[in-house]
Amino acid sequence: MPFIPNTDSDRSRMLAVIGKPSVESLFGDIPEKLRYPELDLPPALSEMEILREIEALAAKNLSSSTCAWFLGAGAYNHFIPSLVPAIASRGEFLSAYTPYQPEVSQGTLQAIFEYQSMAGSLFGVEAMNASHYDGATALAEAVLMAARNAPGRETVVLPAALHPEYKEVIRTYLEPLDVKIREYAGTPAAAAASLDPSAACLVAAYPDFEGRVHDLSGVADAVHAAGALLVVHADPILLGLFKSPGELGADIVTAEGQALGNAMNYGGPFLGMMGAASKYVRKMPGRIAGQASDAEGRRGFVLTLSAREQHIRREKALSNICSNQGLVMLQACIYLATLGKNGLRKVAELCWHKAHYAAAEIAKLPGFSVTKDIFFKEFLVKTPVPAQSIYDKLSRRCVVPGLPLSRYWPDRTHELLVCVTEMNTKEQIDLLAASLKEASK
Amino acid sequence: MPFIPNTDSDRSRMLAVIGKPSVESLFGDIPEKLRYPELDLPPALSEMEILREIEALAAKNLSSSTCAWFLGAGAYNHFIPSLVPAIASRGEFLSAYTPYQPEVSQGTLQAIFEYQSMAGSLFGVEAMNASHYDGATALAEAVLMAARNAPGRETVVLPAALHPEYKEVIRTYLEPLDVKIREYAGTPAAAAASLDPSAACLVAAYPDFEGRVHDLSGVADAVHAAGALLVVHADPILLGLFKSPGELGADIVTAEGQALGNAMNYGGPFLGMMGAASKYVRKMPGRIAGQASDAEGRRGFVLTLSAREQHIRREKALSNICSNQGLVMLQACIYLATLGKNGLRKVAELCWHKAHYAAAEIAKLPGFSVTKDIFFKEFLVKTPVPAQSIYDKLSRRCVVPGLPLSRYWPDRTHELLVCVTEMNTKEQIDLLAASLKEASK
């Protein structure tokens, strides 16, 4: 076995040192009748055989690299510079553990610190953590954090137009606790204005699930006036162009960071991003790296504020999170440093221009109408025939037109959420428009 | 420009230090009328655009990963352990130069030394060099080396069944020199027995282009008795099983090493392997690494015997070779270490068994006949209809049946050279047989 190196002769020599007659005898503590079950598993394959099989499976999925791709809804087809996977896959990053021993983990630790710094710049907050499992769990933990911050307050207020799967996750996380969920349909500003004293927090989606970019100015003041916290869940690419949540007064920020240099990968691993105004840092869950010095005054980095975490505080920890999404965070870190100030803005601008061009083209089609709200890269289209039938027809021809909302709301049969990124060429957009037209005949 | 970092403001600052008014003024030595030509090139593309274009081009070729692949003839579809490209693509290996400064190149140097050691084991010689451009140029240089070794002797004797492109390359290399090429049709043993005193060397192909594995015992003695050198050009995978050329008395050995962990890659970069009995090492071209010690007695490795090379000896050098196939050699090195004694033998056995099964199945087909000679992984099939028509028909259905010999010999219309490796499953072989049968109806 190439990755179980010790041979039978090694075994004998080792058993002699241990003073045991056989390997089996090392398992004497296991109840005999339960020992060595027959496992019904497929026979072992060599590397070339399994890779052949997996390649065949991987080929059986619709691929954004061979289609005109307009499906987003929480997983985005953005450009990934080739250097990102090339560097992140280096063994020293890939096969290191959580950096518990800082002297031999400065690579990982400095990368976390840089990620925190850059993500903090993007979101306009000083304190970011080193990741959550994904955007949905980050938001769920943010809501828990807000609820914990205000023990008396029993409701959290979510936008109706929050990603439906995120809502499900929040429901799962909150179910055992004495916290109720309320949804608001209008703008965050309107919701903030009518917050009642039971509210622990208001969550704003930036943009919301239907692509709308709400003006958040004034929202924080209203939320704070009501004694609650403002949680903003943002698209990090949008923040290349739009005001940051921190600048708008958000107390806690979360995001799905997949778009920052990570592939769609059938939905995972993704990157839960979370940050907070510095006054809340000791209430924020998750790992955090901080700057430190050694005895000679050399700068280094460590995991810090660990008194918030499970391995130190056990049942008093702020969260049970232990393993996080380290490598995905590293990819985001490399992405942010590589694109930087100029590149990220450019990506955001491309999304803006292309999405608006697409919307304008689709709006010209008979029977189609396009949202009038401000949007960034994703927008809602009303379709003259059921959106799911359009989806099926077009996807079979490798034009993936967006998300039919009926997937989540069976009665919203004629709505399609279209996403356009810097990866979509004008040619593809024109093809989309032409295909939509044809499919609606 | 992401990989031309200095900005216009950097330029100004730098020009100030140089004391020049403009970048253009640095090019004053260039005749003015020839300066700054208009270049008719396509406009610049960003990374995402060019990758999209290249992906489309790459997809327009028949791929061994989606076909039943039986085409070899000098480029082979062998298994490449995933670790080989994963490690060889590490920046420290990939982006280093030729190891002229040994203290900061021990990684490359030790890898060359290990490659030389393992390749030497495989071929049964003590001295290997660090690579030639490919198998054909390695053999051409070996022939030159043999000719140089015996100044009076004006012929080199090649097998008629040598790869036709190798013969062309040897002709190109020898054309300006006073050396004649003679070909022999029978076995190397027969050719060796009838060598005349004009022969500088006899080349044996092991196996030959038609897949025959000739018994080379006694050949070296006969060649030496005639005062010539024996050059053996071998398939390194075959050497996992068969007697090594060194053991059989070869003076010089060469090979195409692509099969050792390198992809087919439309024919390049490949790996020219060359080695020799130790007494000829100072007459062998190419870079060589050797063991050395530093002042503290620590073992290290250096490029050695460089008095043979162009950068030291200029017109007196044994060859003009400078850049070689370093990275391809590194992949072969990792491959050889990973498969090792047990793995390489197993690969060779799988080739043997599968090829012989395939030959037996094809031999059963009406109208087909299969060579009676000893072969390893490649064998000649006589086809009832033109082989090229079979090839075209089957390849369009992703069964690539082998090489129609008419490609090189227009009159050999009904012969197909079939190659079977460890990558071919029984299922594929059965499919090949069934497809051949059908195509010949």
Added chain:
Amino acid sequence: MNLRPEPLAYELSAPGRCGAALPEPDVPETALPEGLLRDDLPLPEIDELTAVRHFTRLSQKNYSIDTEFYPLGSCTMKYNPKANEAAASLPGWRTTHPLAGAEFSQGALELMYRLQAMLVEIGGFKAASLQPAAGAHGELAGVLMIRKWHRDRGDLKRVKMLIPDSAHGTNPATCSMVGFETVTIPSDADGGVDLAALAAALDDTVAGIMITNPSTLGLFERNIEKIAKLVHDAGGLVYGDGANLNAITGIFRPGDAGIDVMHFNLHKTFSTPHGGGGPGSGMVAAGERLADYLPGPIAVKKDGRFDMAMPKAGIGRLKAFHGNFGVLVRAYTYIRMLGAPGLRRLAETAVLNANYLKAKVEKVYPLKYGRGCMHEFVAMGNFVEGVHTLDIAKRLIDYGFHPPTIYFPLIVPEALMIEPTETETRETLDAFADALLKIAEEARTEPELLHSAPHVTPVGRLDEVAAARCPILCYRG
């Protein structure tokens, strides 16, 4: 180890540089929305080479499995075959969207379906969900399942969870997240659960027990069946923390011993590189009682087609989309390369390696529990006055080894928790044992060498107390 100080990306920044070229818009432009835009985007400006060099150099400041022995107890730092990486990074996966729909995702769904079946078989369960993104996430799933099971039966008073004192911190932290109270059960003299204490703690307020087997002491819980029976008889359920499955694959199936629900750390036992922190997968499998309570969706097969479906009485969704899919591809690849005999060989070798190391060092490094260990063992580093486990750990770095887990489990003073895994050669174990013995010698003869260690790293011991007191969590210019 790269010893040169590496500036922060911000410190390498210069105005106007960028590490990636982007095209100009190929569509007519649309005016940007005034008033909503940010003024400044304070990110670094660096070119592509600077980015590559910066992060490559940073990587050179890590110890890792691919470069050093990394015997972190409880973490199963095994070598992850490169075939896993090749399989997981196939373009066909990378470009697949989670909402493309079942018709357009049959390859991904089939892989998940088959993986579920294999894990169920390996663990002795009935059904599995691949939703959880890490072990702790799987614990959350399992404890929510137990909670819901009781509540669905109308049994609302079961709010306590029993947890052995050797448990990992995630166990009690998970209980708090679902509002359970934790009751700590002491270990007996042999390192197992104290059965009397367990019996005493069991009443009708107990929802269940979370048990790790083998435990974090590296010991197999011999009374596992008895414990399960006691808890079941008291109306509770048994949660299995499967983080240590590496010791028992192919040898013992937790489900056979009465575990009702268990998470598997796929990233440990089934070999996803840990990536400096993650990602992982803490998929959960359940037996008869809890199979319908799994989080969802899970992969199902109907009429030869694969799809996703929510379990009947399930606790709901734990993350967006379908779990950490890339980790699932690796686990699938790995299990298929091993097969049943390979899984057994894996566990046998992991246990043999641990016992071998233990035998080589236990005369010098005392153990609190002397019996034969499973995949890891816990030694103590306090055998020389004035020298601590921390010093030994740091000194190991000088010898080119990553230190073991230290000061955990909490019930062993000055713990050194050593898990070699099955992927290390006998020669590496010998070299590590030699270093440990040499250091023990140095502890007596040259303790200063230990106190000042490590000496071969870009920084020495960092002042973590100061760092936490006055935290600097981002670059401030």
Added chain:
Amino acid sequence: MNLRPEPLAYELSAPGRCGAALPEPDVPETALPEGLLRDDLPLPEIDELTAVRHFTRLSQKNYSIDTEFYPLGSCTMKYNPKANEAAASLPGWRTTHPLAGAEFSQGALELMYRLQAMLVEIGGFKAASLQPAAGAHGELAGVLMIRKWHRDRGDLKRVKMLIPDSAHGTNPATCSMVGFETVTIPSDADGGVDLAALAAALDDTVAGIMITNPSTLGLFERNIEKIAKLVHDAGGLVYGDGANLNAITGIFRPGDAGIDVMHFNLHKTFSTPHGGGGPGSGMVAAGERLADYLPGPIAVKKDGRFDMAMPKAGIGRLKAFHGNFGVLVRAYTYIRMLGAPGLRRLAETAVLNANYLKAKVEKVYPLKYGRGCMHEFVAMGNFVEGVHTLDIAKRLIDYGFHPPTIYFPLIVPEALMIEPTETETRETLDAFADALLKIAEEARTEPELLHSAPHVTPVGRLDEVAAARCPILCYRG
């Protein structure tokens, strides 16, 4: 830099281990041929982790572009965009066979066809062949072409090739390979070809001249047109060594100045990482006179389909198949990312960077030829008694820089040949200049520091003389 000694793979071997699993035969077995088989295959036996760790650790003993500044003169050690690597390693290329036939290789052929056209345009030539695998191979092609051209005209007496004394060693070595005699032409006081000496050497036995422009002194040959005319008038042809094209892309086309045939080092100018020695591509392009003489086959287009064809009067084939295709993909990708303005920016920046470095150090490091340099400059390291260029080079290693090319070109004593390339930032150039100046200071104040350098590497200076006297070229057990 990994400072620990790393054993050889053989020294890590243990019987029975193997780093790769292979399947059992799925076909009936055939008896092996007795008498032809080897008894023993003395290769190492190591497991997969040992292989990964071994080679990863070895890699950590290299300086490289991705980690350090690497200003090797004449080598154009620029950063190679990772997009090149992504493009070249696409599965569609890796699995394409060179003999699949034109119908089944249209993508590969189209890329080669387009690349030929772009290179012809950049160089100012008429046609190109992608056959040669490296610069020296391209030289062989070009010199064979010149030889054949003369012979095809019945002119058999032209057996001499003129070569400036600053030329790279491959130039004269190439001539020897084709049986040409080389005549060295001295440089004039300005570092250019001495025109009088050239004129004197020209007669009807001269086949041509091999000229490198910019020369290996980093100087543009101002008389290039005159030289070409002189040689042409004498019935000879002009070979251009294009290794230094990085200085002039988009600014000057050698073909326009009368060069008849030139090789391009695609792996230098057009950015394939050097891989510790190769592979490269030395494709050749030719003007009017020699276009039909190119080696082949070359890519052609007929009726919208791509194919390969042999040039009419060509010298034949130089290697099997179609050149180093992977390198061609990188060059194509790279040129397409730059476009014409990018190519000009490239050369301008390469030259600016070199002049900037030169300006910063020339007061301390004397130059033999003072005029403005192109992409590189040659300084001298013998300005302090008892300190040599070698010492300065080795001391640079301590500062984290790869040394420049040393003792070449041969006509500059104690040469330090510095080529920064366009991919380095001003800050890196400043740091390198600072180190050079600091070392010059040390040469005066603490010469021992230089003599004993380097101090930060796994080995010190190695005894190359002993190594060559009694060569150990393979592991001997």
